[in-house]
Amino acid sequence: MTAEARARGFHSPFSRLDVAGAFGDIGVLLPIAIALISLNHMNPTAVFLAAGLAYILAGAYFRIPMAVQPFKAVAAIALASSLAPSSIASAGLLLGLLLAVIGATKLVTPLARLFSVPIIRGIQLGLGLILLREGIRLVFESKALSLGSFALPSWAMAFAGTALLVVFLPSKRFPAALVLLGAGALLGAFGTHPAVPQGGTGWGPMRLELLSPSLAQLKKVLVLLVLPQFALTFGNSVVATENTARVLYGSEARRVTARALSLSIGLMNVTSSLFLAAPTCHGSGGITAHYKFGGRTPKSSYIIGGACLVLALFGRAAVGILNFIPTAVLAVFLGYVGVQHGALVRDIVSKKKQLLVAAAVGVVSLLATNLTLGFLVGFLVEGLFRVFGTSGPRRAVAENRDAGTREEARP
Numbered sequence: 001m002t003a004e005a006r007a008r009g010f011h012s013p014f015s016r017l018d019v020a021g022a023f024g025d026i027g028v029l030l031p032i033a034i035a036l037i038s039l040n041h042m043n044p045t046a047v048f049l050a051a052g053l054a055y056i057l058a059g060a061y062f063r064i065p066m067a068v069q070p071f072k073a074v075a076a077i078a079l080a081s082s083l084a085p086s087s088i089a090s091a092g093l094l095l096g097l098l099l100a101v102i103g104a105t106k107l108v109t110p111l112a113r114l115f116s117v118p119i120i121r122g123i124q125l126g127l128g129l130i131l132l133r134e135g136i137r138l139v140f141e142s143k144a145l146s147l148g149s150f151a152l153p154s155w156a157m158a159f160a161g162t163a164l165l166v167v168f169l170p171s172k173r174f175p176a177a178l179v180l181l182g183a184g185a186l187l188g189a190f191g192t193h194p195a196v197p198q199g200g201t202g203w204g205p206m207r208l209e210l211l212s213p214s215l216a217q218l219k220k221v222l223v224l225l226v227l228p229q230f231a232l233t234f235g236n237s238v239v240a241t242e243n244t245a246r247v248l249y250g251s252e253a254r255r256v257t258a259r260a261l262s263l264s265i266g267l268m269n270v271t272s273s274l275f276l277a278a279p280t281c282h283g284s285g286g287i288t289a290h291y292k293f294g295g296r297t298p299k300s301s302y303i304i305g306g307a308c309l310v311l312a313l314f315g316r317a318a319v320g321i322l323n324f325i326p327t328a329v330l331a332v333f334l335g336y337v338g339v340q341h342g343a344l345v346r347d348i349v350s351k352k353k354q355l356l357v358a359a360a361v362g363v364v365s366l367l368a369t370n371l372t373l374g375f376l377v378g379f380l381v382e383g384l385f386r387v388f389g390t391s392g393p394r395r396a397v398a399e400n401r402d403a404g405t406r407e408e409a410r411p
Contacts, residue, residue, distance in 0.1 A: 063252065096273060115235045119379065122345075185324045206316050237265060
């Protein structure tokens with residue numbers, strides 16, 4: 001297909017690969033979005049409206065299937081700390097402003113040199129461990145589902161959900177996340193479940209509210225959410241995403257530059273945070289997911305973006321629908337995302353010093369539920385390597401970053 005044909009994506013019929021590629025990354029988007037809506041009481045209309053518009057606009061500009069994902073560090077800590085929607089959106093506002101300024105002032109290149117591969121992998125490992133822990137916690141804290149006179153324990157639902165996920169993961173025809181989501185909703189429909197949250201089950205979008213953060217709230221989220229997320233976002237959503245797009249899409253990804261990505265993430269978060277939407281970013285793993293499932297043109301972005309807009313239009317009903325999904329099934333989603341995200345460390349397993357740095361970041365982040373602390377510990381460990389004259393994890397950072405991204409991006 002020519003570049004001109006791709007530019008006319010809205011006028012061309014969608015192919016099977018366009019559709020399959022569109023849903024390649026729902027294993028990250030849906031679980032975290034559902035968790036933030038169900039557990040942190042975020043507005044589903046705001047969440048899906050922001051994601052849908054971001055998908056469509058990013059696809060139109062970058063001209064490849066560009067991933068749109070919730071900020072994982074923000075989501076993990078928000079879930080673990082039961083943060084309010086206003087705090088989550090405030091973090092998105094600060095991150096958006098920071099990334100927009102970096103992109104506008106061309107600070108991307110010098111900043112990229114500050115982030116070594118083991119630090120980035122350690123943050124990803126810490127996030128994965130936190131999400132996995134939250135999934136396990138939800139299993140043990142959730143109640144059994146009553147099916148008539150029979151009580152189905154949460155651990156049994158989690159075990160069955162995990163098995164279902166594993167069976168359908170290789171399938172491109174039936175995305176595993178959709179299968180598990182449908183099975184969970186079906187199971188919940190036949191069982192007893194808690195009262196429907198405020199907002200009701202009537203069809204139609206929920207009313208959008210405007211963000212009005214206090215100075216104290218901004219200070220709190222700056223330390224708790226913004227600092228740890230910035231390290232991960234800049235390393236994975238800017239630096240690694242640029243490289244992954246070039247490796248997979250070649251010259252078709254010529255618009256995918258670090259500066260453009262920083263500006264894109266910044267602008268979409270400054271805008272979406274104003275109506276209390278979940279902050280989002282692009283991601284190298286998401287681009288790989290769309291590519292693996294067949295996405296080759298921006299039409300995949302239009303399809304998944306349109307699906308999100310439909311969910312936004314029927315957002316009020318989504319509150320009731322999501323209430324049918326057993327908590328144990330939601331826990332499987334979170335655990336799976338955690339395992340997959342933590343597994344990004346695999347490309348440095350054979351490099352002992354780099355693995356030690358990443359492990360230090362990950363373990364400290366998990367124990368303290370604080371990625372900022374883990375981030376600082378990682379820099380300290382790297383500094384010790386340099387002081388004692390070892391080769392250190394920072395040698396050949398650019399080479400390692402490229403190699404790590406190619407490993408992650410391999411279809």
